[in-house]
Amino acid sequence: MVSWYDPLVLAQTGVRSIISATIGSQADRRLLDALAAPKVEPSDFSVDAAGRPREELWLDYVADMGDGWDSTYTIAQTVSRPTLTLKDETGTTHETRGGEVLVFGGDEVYPTASVGEYEERTVKPWTAAMRGQRPAPHLFAIPGNHDWYDGLVSFMRLFCQGRHPAGWETHQRRSYFAVKLPHGWWLIGTDMQLESDLDEPQVHYFQEIAKRMREEDRIILCLAEPAWLVAQVRAPKERSYLNNNLDFLEEQVFGKKVSVFLTGDIHHYRRHANAEGRQKIIAGGGGAFLHPTHVPRKESELAEGFTQRKTFPAAEESRRLCWRTLGFVGHNPKFGVLTGLLYLLLSWMQVADLREGGTVTWNLGRVLGAALVNPGVILLSALLVLGLIGFADARFGRGRWVAGVLHGCAHLAGALLAFWAAFAISGAVLPLGSVPQQLLGAVLVFAVGFLLGPTLMGLYLLLSLNGFGAHPNEAFSALAIPDWKNFLRLRIDKDGRLWLYPIGIRRVPRAWKPGETAREPEWVADDKDATPPELIEPPIVIGLLHPH
Template sequence: MTSHEPGTAKKQSSPSTHDAPESDRILFVPSGTTTRPKRHVDMVKWLHPAQLIRTGLDALVAAVFGARADHRLIEAVVRPQPLFFDYSDEAAGEDFWLDYVSDTGDGWNPTYAVARLLAKPSLELTDERGQTHALERGRILVLGGDQVYPGASRDTYEERLVQPYEEAMARSPAPSPDLFAIPGNHDWYDGLSAFMRLFCANRWLAGRRTRQSRSYFALKLPRGWWLVGTDVQLENDIDVPQVEYFRQMATHMQPGDRVILCNAEPAWILAATAKRPRGYLENNLDYLQEKVFGRRISLFLAGDLHHYRRHEDPEGRHKITAGGGGAFMHPTHTPKAERLRDGYTLQKSFPDEKTSMKLARQNLMLIRHSPLFGLLTGALYLLLALATFTELGHHGAAQLPDAIRMVAASIVHRPWSLVLGLGTIGGLIGLADPAFGRGRMLAGTLHGLAHIITAFFVAWSSLYFIVSGLGICAEPQPQALAWIDPTDAGCAGWVPLWTKFFMGCALTFLGGFLVGPFVMGLYLTISVNGFGTHSNEAFISLAIPDWKNFLRLRINRDGELTVYPVGLERVPRKWKETNAGPYEPAYEPDDPRATGPVLIEPPIRVRPRD
């Protein structure tokens, strides 16, 4: 491989992992170590109350400080990097292979399952036509963004990315592929510090040598192909020094050269759903695509959306979203993008849209997937009940109008209860997906009213069960410890007033814990399946580890690029140690329900420019 700068060309070898100095190989954990991780982490529980708070704070800090402390500007000054890394002289007379995977580092099971397949020297896979294809491991491994979840830190990278990749890849046989990575928004949550330490220090990671010194790069591939990896930070845009870097790189391209452009986010999907298209005067990334590279770009690759979708234009160029490296699954039936603004049309989805809609309906059992989310709805329902507390224990279903009038009177006499109700509605309007457009306020209002009405029935039924069901009631006296007369009408016994109060609170909280997630799940199901909104929220709630994918690319002797999309429908949940020697993955599947890898669709051929 050659690292190229203007006027210089320096040959560099690609040594085996096993020949690397130990000081270079150690980054987070020793590469090739036989020590097993103490635990294999589960998928991120996004709706866990503590996780919601942490994620919100991370996003807030990143949004406030990220654009004002752009690490890329510092890189351009203090971290020199060749204009491109030259692989064009390799694989003379042979096929050249490279791998692309994105959105890794969530649960151990899916992350390791994909890493294990990437580590194998070769794969023989069958496509939907029944044809078998032999795929060789790539000379280069490109990580396409969002390498770790929920946010970037030294410990999170080690636990959710380095450990599973070490177990799968550190001991794979030589020659060792080179590793390049571009950051996604989750990598930026710590200002890119952990990413730079891990991928931009020219060290070994999981049996792969990192080469880049910046968060963006260019690779000159054999037979007129180039691969460009951009850093779009948090704003889906690139900085001016990055534009200048790629503009200088483009001066080394020959007429007829083709480009594979890797972005961390599928800008084409965002553009298809935007009300107003952007121009290159508003966005540096658009300028790079339209004015610097132009029609040289034959293949667009991106992650961020955790599924596989491919669009193709009449000239045979492709835009592929392949964010299946280990993170939770995103739906493929939304956002709708069957036809893009520039004439690309949808060709394939994995999973298909029918399956995606079916999976979304699992939100109706949200408590099963995110059980601790009920703590939030339980607390909300209890607060709403306390704010409008009224003695409804003797009112059955036949007295519903009377119960409503009593609660309404309580609201009038307690203005802060009205404030709490309006705050609930206002908060859920704020959480409503902007994709609702003008209906966002209506969607949030209906969602808020649904929780308020449900809280009313939960509290009412709790009091009715205590008083009319169990026969527990208390004299309406102001004393905090009033005792009731067991001969009082409708009372089967007596308890302190505070006991009845805490019983009512406990039952109301329990009802909110059980019923509240269903209301939220119903809202998410209707939103994602009926209106194509809340696609992210509806699937982070489920944390589905299945439907993973990565891409294996081949440049043949004639300069034709072929993309092999590898899919894994169900990842293993159980594993067994192999004890098979130093050059095999540490674990093999031990789950009869797991499925093997397949080609998502027949090989995709991208012809070189005439």
């Protein structure tokens, strides 16, 4: 799994994010792609190769993959099986078939997009998983924010130029698409870019597609992010962009034809539905680290009567998993190196200030006094506190400054106590002020900073998330949990009903062995603690007239 608190990963991802955001706002790649592929023509899967109307069609939807091998490969292998026999929570057994169409719902690779990262983290696991299984499906993909981190260059090269990565057959020529399905169903995939904005060529494309739809046709709409959920916690400006895009598609382009909204971006399963039977489903469990399900809490504020029906994992389990942040250093040892060096730097600045009359004093009061008058310590301390104020989640509202200041002061107090204790202890066994004593003290300060700094960060994230509903991404990205994965299997039956099978895996395998025959995937699980795929909830069925 990607180590998100590795200082190098943080720096690289931050730089790529800034660059891509700048390029995205100044030179939108989608405008050029629309000029290169001006034709507005949906892919037609409503008929078979002979031109006969299809009676039924199976599809698979996978989002947020390309993180760790275990999680990404497990989902790829499960999707690639010809059939899956699944039990739901009532004990009922359901037979499903692998989809002829595969949809990637955004963020196909982590941490940032590049040809090499796509190949290593996405294409190779899927290629290995599909060996000896069913024929490779037809692939459609929409980009998420991580796909945009190289300006969408690698995404377009892989998915939109008629290539066959992992044996998939690709059809789209833009970063968005329209697919005609049997019995009046349509699959629509959008690209909101990093600015959460629909560009004019994309609007024109979907307007032309909408003209080809009948009044009774229905739509499965794939989005890169769940506007209905993130709008509860984003800043007002971001909320307006998200809501305006969704409202525009619904009201100005497709009308009320949209029966199902599918999205990833948030790495868990969550379903909302209203009394009309319209579904809003988050299924971002294709391989990336788990996101919590016990936030946000204001479920009653969703518009149009949508209420939460199911999450995977359950909110209680999600809250329990958050306690793992107390072991932050075990999950993120490189971050411990960073805090160890920070504590050591704060301490080293004070050594010269503790000499009086040729002797060195390690009285706690003297140490504190020296820190308060040392310009370097004051400057570094101020930068640390300001940085942690900036890190504090906007969900704190007006309390953001308080959270940042308290977090920063906790680290400063930890560094001060570590300095005093380490040098006092080393001074008890070695001559005070000697080079060996100061070197031993430095080692002890670093060791305390390595352990205490991440622990304070973990405690801060635990209190923030479980106490105030803040920092869900920061807390769970630190844990990099590969389990609780999910994807959606869809079926349009001969009567025109749409069946949605939410498939979950509670614990992915950690050990693998080579497949023994060419009819097996390249690697098969060798972990007795892994759990089989299961239905997260009974299938959701959307009928011709009365969805339920």
